Amino acid sequence: MKDWFKSGAPWIWLNGGAVALCIVMVVGLLGLIAIRGFGHFWPADVLQTTIIDKNGNEHRILGEEVRSEVIPSAVARDGGYQVPDDVELVTRYLIKQGNRDVSARDFNWYLETGMGEWEYPADAMVIERREWGNFYGFPLELKENGETLVTTSSPEFWQELSERVERSVELHHEINHIEKVDIGRINHSLERIRLERRRLQLQGADSATMAEAEAQFAERRAELDAQYQQVKAERDALYEQLERDALVARVASGTQVTIALHNIVRVTRPNDMGVFAKLGQYLERFWEFLTDEPREANTEGGIFPAIFGTVTMVMVMSIIVTPFGVLAAIYLREYAKQGPVLRLIRISVYNLAGVPSIVYGVFGLGFFVYFLGGSIDELFYPESLPAPTFGTPGLFWASLTLALLTLPVVIVSTEEGLSRIPTTIRQGSLALGATKAETLWKVVVPLATPAMMTGLILAIARAAGEVAPLMLVGVVKLAPSLPIDGNYPYLHLDQKIMHLGFHIYDVGFQSPNVEAARPLVYATALTLVLLIIVLNLTAIRIRNSLREKYRSASD
């Protein structure tokens, strides 16, 4: 044993342990996110039981078990619970009871002491609602225009209910489309008329032109107004239809609640579902998460605008960063005079990759948004002042800031790629009489393309996960519309956007009901992590194959 210690083997094991610990942490973290994230969409069973509260009263509760933990009973006693003296540790369960409109809190901890048997009643239903969060309870009857249509005793009840929910969801979709697209377009056109008029005024147009323009504007405006009236009438008709049905239900404590059907997104009975039915539900919810808009202050619904915003921003950033990064790398590697000055510049550029991202955010806010943006507004958008167009955080500035942030990544990677190209290839080209530019653009750069791709992918991965600078230069918690839509100029560079990373921060830390938001944050985090891992693995693959390729070429 002494020999074993003397040989230093314990140290080797300790070092190995450090690696193993790192791996365990990474895998554990990814696993945690994956389990919590994927688990969010699984329709959990609804349990019914009785509990005894601090005052010794018995209550009937209905809900989903979120998690449980073991706590020392001293803690529970401090909290005012009655725990028998001989018990040292107690388990407590966090139950999601929903029904925010009936009882104030939708998440509650309950001790196992005094808890009754857990039952899973088959007709317990979960209703996802547009307001007030989930509803847990038992259905009683379905009403149409206030008249009872069917009650639960009727065998067609569930059939009828699901058909009617489907109808109201459909109507809701139509209304949403009208409000977002049609009315949005009309508003956009009206705003443009206002700006055109203001621009004419600012240009000091004479009264004749002005009068002519005014007449034209009035005509266009009248036309838009007419359109609006028509669209509005359509929408109002739909709203009226939507008001038709309502569902009467009973919560665990016995109170009756009437839920208008237009408030319902989905009705399920998880206890009555088989594995395959649940799987179907799972996929449906997952899809909805990826493609829907957020509800209830981002704590429910989907994250589509955040995904869309992230992707748009990253694409604009790539368009900016690729040419500049590549050209700068080519300059540093191929054209600049090698010497101490260049070495200094190169070290500085490399080091900028290590500069805190928030510093770029500060720079972006001060220089891009206030200085450049303010100047652009004065020069090109005087008609909308004092409301800023580019002089306020927005998509373009976010992309530009990120481009600056990721520039070193692209430069470093491209330079590495260029330096890996064997000199023999270059000299061969030059020996055949090609000029330097020809050698560069026809031989060297094509060979280095994979390196540039690697750089770009790494840049995208970094940009997609960056949040701190974006908080300053254009990402908001809830953007009113997507940055790309059907209204001229189609890509709205001045618009504020939503972003996956910021969504996590905002929902996880700024939302009033953290417990309700938690699963959604995990799911969002999972989406972001998957995106970034895929990007990174691609970059690693490209780089490795590249290394292999040139190792053989340079031999």
Added chain:
Amino acid sequence: MSEAPPATAESLMPDAQERARLRRVRRLKDRFSRWGVASAGLAVVGALGLIFFYLFSEVAPLLKDADVEPTQNYSIARTGVTAPTRHLVLERYEQLGASVTEAGEVQFFAADSGEPLTDFTVQGPDGAGFSALGVSTPIEALVAFGYDAGQVVLTQLSYQLSYPNDTRKITPELLYPLGREPIALDERGQPLTVLAVQATARGHVLAAATQDKRLLLGSYTSRENLMTGEVTSTGRVFELPPLPNGAEARFIQIDRTASHLVVADDQARLHLYAVSTPAEARLTESVPTERGQVTAMTYLVGTGSLAIGTDSGSVSQWLLVRDEKNVYHVQPVRDFDALAGSVTTITPEYARRGFLVGDDQGNLGIYHGTAARTLLTQQVDNAALSHLAISPINGKMLMLNSRDEVQVADVWNEHPEISFSSLWQKVWYEGRAEPEYVWQASSGGDEFESKMSLVPLSLGTLKAALFAMLFAIPLGIMGALYTAYFMTPKMRGLVKPTIEIMEALPTVILGFLAGLWLAPFLENHLPAIFSILIFMPLMMVAAGFAWSRLPQVVRSHIPEGWEAAILIPPILLTGWVCIALSPQVEVWFFDGSMRQWFTDNGINYDQRNALVVGIAMGFAVIPTIFSIAEDAVFNVPRHLTQGSLALGATRWQTVMGVVLPTASPGIFSAVMMGFGRAVGETMIVLMATGNSPVVNFNIFEGMRTLSANIAVELPETAVDSTHFRVLFLAALVLLALTFIVNTCAEIIRQRLRKRYSNL
């Protein structure tokens, strides 16, 4: 290029002229490419350099002193006043000046030209003559006229804004908060020699000295008759204990809580009265000024401190400081650059702790209290300055001299609050018992004293980085050593991408897990952390020993270099056991709750604390350290290690004796890079700490770092305000710090690379 030449005899080669043209085109293209690439490259380098210059240019104005540029000059008589001026005012839009005279005139005039605009006359009691004027802080703009029969008329200067035809119109008004009827402050009808006034939360308070050396304090409330608009006031007057030694009051100041009355006498002393219950008012302290006879004294905004000027030209700031026994003292805290002559007048700024001082030789001084900064001392006149007025936005001032001439001057004094001492040294703030480091940059009211010490933020940054490094250095370096030197290439091919993924994980995810999952988890499983810290290494060594005792048959299944993989099950087991036993441990050793136990033993415990940050940020830093250190160790030339092994050293001896010394600069630079990353990390700190700017290194308390502070406060600051620029300064500090650290690391690394190639 590679097409085979056609079989025909005719040459495809262009003729000479064409060839020359092609050569020209090619040369042109070559040159175009050269210049194009060079300009783009330089533009990029320039853009990155711009970050430095831009941040610096935003910060530079903080260092600039004040600047006063006289523009106009006119006689006070031009404004239409007939009696000597006792008080001068300039309103917010810098268009109207107002002069208050002994004859009860309140004359508004155009500030730039002296053109008279509106005048009001305050009617004193019949037959009584003017004897004293009292002025409140500029926010209330109260002016009290005292008369020689002991009465007072209180007025208030006010401005109505209207926008006829889209242009701003300012209409001055004179209000009578306590009614137009004179108030009898002194029942004995003695002339009032000194008068002070202040608005309090409950009404108005007046303090005065009479000719027979009595001190009076009156507090008044008023009620407005809704029907007639007539204002009636009720109040009580109290007589305060007289000044000791038969001294005569020269200046009186009362604060906005109506609890501290400060009197300067003619014997170079200050007296503090506690008057919060006027009936029991008492003299709590008399202190000599030690700076000469007081010749001007005024409360600064917020009435927590006094600016005092003396006949020797000294200018000082005095604070009301509460001691442990809850007794207040008036205490000098800052002396500023003295003026040459004797001080004649002090005017406080509207919403900042700044003030302007004039002396009898025509010198003007501009000072700021909190920053202990003398922003300007300049001779602006030949005659003595008798009154000064500064606009609430600090852009223009009026100066009246003893020859009754008014001078108008433009002022640049944007950022007086910042000095080296206010950023980096302990500052004695109003209402505090001693000098402190505080970051509290903004608050609701106008009277708030912004506290912008970067020390708590810098220490918070270092604290977060320190705990992160404590976690990351051992894991990162040991892991790198093992991966580079002991691990089989096959496993290395798996480990390295995993670590790269770890590096690429967005910090917002780490932060969110740290804040929402790790922090509550740690709070509930505190003992597990400590037991893991102790048992994990022991377990690793024990597992290694057990492995070495296993029969050869078993061991040969897994060759050397897979130790890490073997250790994964024991690690998981240890972790699980520690966590599962954690509640039991709490019951056995800590009376059921370790957190409570900490609190009982005087250790503060925040749920989001430095421990959480250390683990989460350590997690983010490990890959940085790991990659660079691994690179350095892996590139140690093989012949060195092989030589060592050939000489009979064990693998570990080779590592300690050969590999580590050779690679140590690389490992050092890895640590520095990791530190650089930890210093600038924003999201983890933002989400996993309480963001409270505390100054301590308690692992169970939070912190606020420079970067998180920027992220929290910058979106809500007014552009180009002092706060805005200080946040830019914070960014510049971060940039400079990380840049220096990273450059050092990079230079060390390059040296090392050169050394390896020489070995």
